[in-house]
Amino acid sequence: MAASEQSANKQFGGWNRRYTHDSQVLGCSMTFTVYFPPAAEEGSVPVLYFLSGLTCDDQNFITKAGAQRKASELGIALVSPDTSPRADVPGENDKMEVGSAAGFYLNATEGKWKKNYQMYDYIVKELPSVLKGLKGLQIEKASIMGHSMGGHGALIIGLRNPDKYAAISAFAPISNPSTTPMGSTALAAYLGDDKSAWKQYDATEVAKSYHGPSKKILIDQGTSDNFWKENLKPENFKEAAPKELSVELRHQDGYNHSYFFISTFVEDHVAFHAAQLQ
């Protein structure tokens, strides 16, 4: 279970440390990266998870988003997991939205995916227990954000575990996957054709039945994002949210789905989580 450090790169006075570990939940070796701010060398700091989107691994956010600058300043650790098991399941590279780098942060129940594709349990249960073995992290003080498929992951995981995550934010999240082409392809593959099983992994459906503590949610959506209208639909999520969920949905003019968009607004998100983690 213990994580083994693979590399360390100093940035903004802190350290990006990349680890591998044997995942019991996923049945394979997994890689993740943690940015430790300078404050983690003197005590322990809260943890902000970033769940990445389709085609990504743990490195995209770490190398491109530039979130470390604000995390260093505010004394928050950033945790960037991989986006799927890497378990050599036959056909896992055939579709962009199902299989490798497309774990959709759910527990699969169908066919060949069932054994390894348990990303929901990995993120909610196993990864925090692995992080406990690292120095400088206050695991019980956590918050969660994500991008695209990872925005979906942040919303469903944050809403279904409101006591574990102080706040939720997302960049261009897949917000109502049951109703969209890429989302329904993934949900059908992992969960089967019975759509009642999909609801627990559809943020808009999860929001409708939310009865937890009041929670702040920040969402940024670029208006030049090619996935927006057909595959993301954050407006559906905002409309479905009950009064316990305070959703700020910002439409950012001219921004697309890329890390150029994320880097522009990520400092707002880190500061948002820091305020909720106080």
Place this chain on the structure above:
Amino acid sequence: MAASEQSANKQFGGWNRRYTHDSQVLGCSMTFTVYFPPAAEEGSVPVLYFLSGLTCDDQNFITKAGAQRKASELGIALVSPDTSPRADVPGENDKMEVGSAAGFYLNATEGKWKKNYQMYDYIVKELPSVLKGLKGLQIEKASIMGHSMGGHGALIIGLRNPDKYAAISAFAPISNPSTTPMGSTALAAYLGDDKSAWKQYDATEVAKSYHGPSKKILIDQGTSDNFWKENLKPENFKEAAPKELSVELRHQDGYNHSYFFISTFVEDHVAFHAAQLQ
């Protein structure tokens, strides 16, 4: 000669625009990226060149360094050229320090390299003339920085053309290539064995004979950089610099040669150039 826009990505209120054009000097199609800050939409702004290192193209700096944030704030355009011709010269991929992505910002005089590898003239003459065709840039108000091989490029180009570039800065620059393994391999391949021809492309040698206007130079060097002692030697450059050159060489404890290092200090560099461009 005119540049053709290939992609546009909004970031920090401005735009990263990637262009291709037919280079007469290099005899091939070339790609570069410009970050236009918001101020470039209302008038024209100064230009800060960033020359990249070995193995890079125009995208590494644009996607990883995070310099756009400060460039947006200060109203400076960032110009990120490619690091060599892409002309299918036989054997150009055989060595890391010679050939593709290793143009060394010089005009080759030897053998198969002579026809295309004219990066010095490309950066100093042709690229500015291509940039003149784009709106929003004040080409005559320029400054220059770079990393590693590109730090070498910034130093030699800036010092040999002191009226064209307001200031010079570098991250972990190859500062005395005639005396180092990678540098001398490249200089021998491009310029032949007569070392007197190497001096014009060795920043330490160029500094020794500098008699131009006084010039400020900022250099950052990570102390955990594996290339530092054997291949970079910025200390030689600082020691050789005459009184006209005010060299600030900062040793940054624990930083390596990566973009994590660059991103940590790049805002200092952008602000340094902005002050000199006033």
